[in-house]
Amino acid sequence: MIDKDILISYTHFLREYLIELGFTEFWARYINLIAVLILIGGLAYILDRILRKIIVKVFHLFSVKTKTTFDDFLVQSNFPRYIAHIIPLILLKASFPIIFEGFQIWFEVFSIAINVYGIILIVKIIRSVLRSTKNFLRTQEEYADKPLESYLQVVLIFLWGIAIIFVIYELTGKDVLSLASLGAVSAILLLIFKDTILGFVASIQVSVNDIVRIGDWITFSKYGADGTVIDINLATVRVQNWDNTYTTIPTYSLISDSFQNWRGMQESGGRRIKRSIFIKQSSIKYLTPEKMEELKKIQLVKNYIEHRQLEIDRHNERVSADKSVLINGRNQTNFGVFRKYLDSTLKNNTGVNNNMLIMVRQMQPTPQGIPLEIYCFSSDKRWENYEAIMSDVFDHVIAAIPYFDLELFEEPTGSDIKNLLQFNKPLPPSGVKDN
Structure with missing residues (x-):
């Protein structure tokens, strides 16, 4: 393992050279710092590009050979590219104590920046996995009509919320989870995400009660929707109408308003x-005897007319109806x-x-x-x-x-x-x- 002092001496080579040329200590140090940052940054960028191509290529070859489609969705969601950023990030993180030797303030600033980037990168990797999981489940028959987009959005909201808490902690150095801060943050979040929370509750009720599925034909007169549900997410339900236009309906309205779902007809x-x-x-x-004889030629009613007339004739005989006037008694x-x-x-x-x-x-x-x-x-x-x-x-x-x-x-x-x-x-x- 290379000694830290030796690495520091290499990074200070330009500074010593500039001092020999007559530069002041101040300018020699800062010019050396900028040069080393450019060099390390360039190496990290080149390493990132090389690793990205290698990892993406390996993932692609692996996904072609496997039977499952989950790895295909990982490639589509840029999971290999995000993974490729990890090693250059670790390189930068490890080099900062050496690069910024004697620059404590700049060391703290760049360390905070790299930590914030690391938090965001972790979120993107997790988001990529979640999206790949959602797309993979979409291919499964039992999950094809479930509002997976809503569940994904809920998880991502909590994920970004946690990430924001860590970012604030990195920027301020203060614990944002203290009781007083938690109350204030909760109130702000409730105000900002009111519609999201309502949509989340509605999505759960829609899914649990099986109110609407993707592929259902619904009619929602209030919003002018009459067509097939093509997407259900946390905030909206998207309907493709029969005239190929699209209508966006708030998810919460599916449990607060009345609409017509034609699934029962489709399943009947x-x-x-x-x-x-x-x-x-x-x-x-009334039918006259002549008209009755004419209608008996219609096959579908011949037997009906005959049987019905026998019943009527028996009734009329029983009540002694005077049929010299057609209205008397019963008639067809x-x-x-x-x-x-x-x-x-x-x-x-x-x-x-x-x-x-x-x-x-x-x-x-x-x-x-x-x-x-x-x-x-x-x-x-x-x-x-x-x-x-x-x-x-x-x-x-x-x-x-x-x-x-x-x-x-x-x-x-x-x-x-x-x-x-x-x-x-x-x-x-x-x-x-x-x-």
Whole structure:
């Protein structure tokens, strides 16, 4: 091991030479110090560059040969580069007592600077490992939809908090963990990190209660969000809307406000179809025997009409209903048979999930007519296929309405009014041409 006095003599070589040239002791010492600092700094920089290339190359070769992807994420997060800084840092730290021999103030200043850099370097190394761990867990199926970013941010906040405490200690030399200081620091931290703390609490509740996962489709009207959750972190939840725009939602709002999560639909056997058409009330009527015979030609309702009519005939005989007037007793209506037809149609539709609720119901009459609602679930939940199934169902419904002597309600259009005016236009006087 080289003696310290010998190393000091080498570092003071330039000083002795300058004094021999006639420089004063003051200038010779400072010029020597600056030259030695430049030399040691240059050596540390060259060593850092060489080590960085070697360590990065070794890590890369190692990551290629291993089956796990964790080391790949370490390389991506610059872990080898941060590790390469350690040896030059130790070199500088060890050389300072020799370089700054006789410069106590400068020794303390540079020692504090190198210690602060060491603290920051340790934080970066730990942060790199944590980020690599997060990215690695993202590749695991059981963690793919968990808010790992939130947990990482919480750990990093505490890590940087501890680092700041050590940095303050290095800069001031005072214990920042004293009781009085701790109270003041706590109050400041609570004020500064209020939103972060709320986000942290929300992230835990979101994760524990399984409120939202990455990949969930959510609708949050308050923030205009309607799309897939692509990221959950400590402060925000990022949603990619169906128009490919992005909406950022405060994490805390997921537990303080109401929103809609479509995960239940995605995990179920079908996606709900719930839509109404409006039937003109004046088109609803009792079925005459002739109309009944005509409707029996429709295969899906033939058996229903026959069995239903037998039941009605027995009832009418029992109550001695006078059927010379159609309204007496019980009767079938075109609207009722149409509802039964739609019910049978849906049950025979391969695009509709027959294991889930299927219902065709009449709603409360409105000024626009009587709403006839179809309530069922598509067997395919993908958006484009769902829309195609629903369109096919209602295409058929609308096309089938005239076969039952029913009419759809529509608001009058300009062409309707024009045709009405032309129909009611008075004839011109005799002998006068209508231009």
